[in-house]
Amino acid sequence: MKWDVVADTVRLSDDGAGEEEHTVVRQYLEHPGAVSVLAMDDEERVLLLRQYRHPVRSELWELPAGLLDMADEEPVDAAARELWEEVDVRAGRYDVLVDFLNSPGGSDEAQRVFLARDVEQVHVDDRFTRSEEEAGIVTAWVPLDEAVADVLAGRVQNPGAVVALLAADAARRAGWATLRPATSPWPVHPSRRPVPRGQDLPSA
Numbered sequence: 001m002k003w004d005v006v007a008d009t010v011r012l013s014d015d016g017a018g019e020e021e022h023t024v025v026r027q028y029l030e031h032p033g034a035v036s037v038l039a040m041d042d043e044e045r046v047l048l049l050r051q052y053r054h055p056v057r058s059e060l061w062e063l064p065a066g067l068l069d070m071a072d073e074e075p076v077d078a079a080a081r082e083l084w085e086e087v088d089v090r091a092g093r094y095d096v097l098v099d100f101l102n103s104p105g106g107s108d109e110a111q112r113v114f115l116a117r118d119v120e121q122v123h124v125d126d127r128f129t130r131s132e133e134e135a136g137i138v139t140a141w142v143p144l145d146e147a148v149a150d151v152l153a154g155r156v157q158n159p160g161a162v163v164a165l166l167a168a169d170a171a172r173r174a175g176w177a178t179l180r181p182a183t184s185p186w187p188v189h190p191s192r193r194p195v196p197r198g199q200d201l202p203s204a
Helices: 075-087 132-136 144-152 159-173
Strands: 004-011 023-030 034-039 045-053 058-062 065-067 089-101 110-121 138-143
Touching: 034 045, 034 075, 034 089, 034 159, 045 075, 045 144, 045 159, 058 159, 065 075, 075 089, 075 110, 089 159, 110 159, 138 144, 144 159
Parallel strands: 034 110
Antiparallel strands: 004 023, 034 065, 045 058, 045 138, 089 110
16 A cells, blocks of 8 residues: 555644634545656756556656655665666766655655766666566656656656656756755655644544
């Protein structure tokens, strides 16, 4: 199971008014969080993969990505694992490109996107054996400018890929000065975020 549906009773205000007027029940998907990887080579080409996604009945252009569902695995290590498992690539350098909340109105999922550089293909003897939808993955190295144009034209619609490609274009324009170290704090991840203003109330 990738996620659970949970219900919290939430206090929206601490202004001293009656509790009944300021509490609500909110249901949402509880998610372990995820990482995506935008691999880029020395020619500023980015690695995209095409994979079938049944809920939308479509094959989508995406990034290597995966859940943070392994105990004690650091996000950057999960990113490296997904890059190896899904597209047979290793990278010598990882930086945080961008963090985002995938659907904060209905899920607590947080996603971190890494920029992976100094990339190389994994030797055929060391490649991961893929199965199910991943067995049919198709990959393509695409110039970053072309990939950004594909986003704006609606040809790339996966949210992680859209966010990552636009962020990479902005970071490049800034001379990559916006990149953060791979182990940068990630306070919005569900396991790390503080209790917000709308605190959960004890169950009756």
